[in-house]
Amino acid sequence: MQVETDPREVGLCPDRLERIDTWMRGYVESGRLAGLSVSVLRGGRIAFFRAHGHADLARDKPFAADTITRIYSMTKPLTSLAVLMLYEEGRFQLDDPVARFLPEFAQMRVMTGGNRAKIETEPALRPITIRDLLTHTSGLTYGFMEATLVDALYRQNEIDFQTSTLSLGELVARLAQQPLLTQPGAEWNYSVATDVLGHFVAVVSGQDFADFMRTRILRPLGMDDTDFFVPEDKQARFAANYVFDRAGKLRIYDDSVDSRFLTPPPLASGGGGLVSTAADYLRFCRMLLNLGELDGVRLLGRKTVELMLMNHLPGDLAAMGQPRFAESSYAGIGFGLGVSVMLDPARAQILGTPGEASWGGVASTSFWVDPDEDMAVVLMTQLIPSSALPLRRELRVLTYAAIES
Structure with missing residues (x-):
């Protein structure tokens, strides 16, 4: 990927951008x-791109713009895009019950207490509406949270969209047979809701979800290296994924x-x-800014x-639940249809712009688009979990500090 201007x-200070390097x-x-790599787009042009280090330490692969990385939850905004494309076709309304299309969700129950031996529930x-799924207010959760009885049920019943053979x-x-963590609309809880939306896209469109993503979004956007797996002819560009060992040294989490x-x-x-690349994901950001x-x-x-x-919550995340994950701070941050939305940088205690949208993945990847500043930033790396280092907050400060006009 070449710097274009x-x-x-485009109103950025070169010396301050060098601080990112x-x-x-x-x-x-x-x-x-x-x-890692960092891409900064402003005014429709790439004003900064750098890549440093290795995509695979053991094999001496350099990290580059076309390095293929696991983007994990940065998949969610793309799935949400698929849902909204069908919405524009008049297939449904956002306040429609999802059970209209997925009848297995017609008689949901909600946990009220109990223990592992017997969970108490109420109707x-x-x-659950489609908007609830898009905004993570459906009452669904994630098994890896390991914080509630419902989380434990997910693990017990192998509700894992990353590793399942179903x-x-x-x-x-199977998910629809589990109780909800909260009443629909009552709290914001990060969850498998977007995986449900993937199945929803398949049912509404009549097309396999992966095929829909490829034919309706990824290929039309020119995101040619983005897919649900890495084909053989691209595997030389695939990065290894790392985690810290007890001594604080990098070790392999998922080999390339x-x-x-x-x-x-x-x-x-x-x-x-x-999986995706810095160059590909920046095209998605360009589309949003355009x-x-x-x-x-x-x-x-x-x-x-x-x-x-737009923010679709009655307030910020802090008013809608307890922090249980690391992809965003809660204070001053709202949530739109598949992305977090900056409401108040002062409350969030970070540089930013009201209306800026973002999200990240568990391997420390991240992106944000700022319509008011006509700017987008993409961070690609491979380190699990995303809470291991304060990369996102530090990069925000460095990037916004480079704005001159």
Whole structure:
């Protein structure tokens, strides 16, 4: 990926952007990251791109713009895009009960107490809507949270969209048999909701979810290296994924040569199944900043993108639940249709702009788009979990500090 403009031409200070390069080198040279890349787009042009370190330490692969990484939950905004494309076709309304399309969700119950031997439940007060799924207010959860009895049930019943050998429809049906963590609409809880939306896309469109993503979104956007697995001819560009050992040293979490991402999965996870590159994901960001269009291809109308990037909660995340994950802070941050939305940088205690949308993945990848500043930033790396290092907050400060006009 080539820098397309002098940063000064888009109101960015070159010297301050160089601080990002110093920051990147520091993480690599200290051994805290194997490698990473940062892309900064402003005014429709790439004003900064750097890659440092290795995509695979053992095999001496350099990290580059076309390094293929596991983006995990950065899949969610793309799945949400698929849902909104069908919404624009008049297939449903956002306040429709999802059970209209997925009848297994028709009689949901909600946990009220109990213990592992017997969980007490009550009927859901209202149906789960499609908007609930898009905003993570459905009452669903994740098994890996390991914080509640419902989380434990997910683990016990193998509700895992990353590793399951069931089909997408079979696993969603099993999920619907579990109680909800909260009443629909009552709290914000990060969850498998976007995986349910992947199955919803398949049912509404009549097309396999992975095929829909490829034919309706990824290929039209020119995201040619983004998919639910890495084909053989691209595997030399696939990064290894790392974790810290007890001594604070990097060790392999998922190797690049025997990863499950090297073969087509039994099910395509709309919540975390994609691999991608910095160059590809920046194209998705460009489309959002262009209000639904890129290089003559329109995926969404302007008003739908604006709706996607609005806060759909009654307040911020802090008012809607307890922090249980690391992809965002809670105070001053709202949530739109598949992305977090900055409401108040002062409350969030970070540089930013009201209306800026973002999300990240568990391997420390991240992106944000800032319509007011006409700017997008993509961070690619491979370190689990995303809470291991404060990469996102540090990069936000470095990037926004470079704005001059």
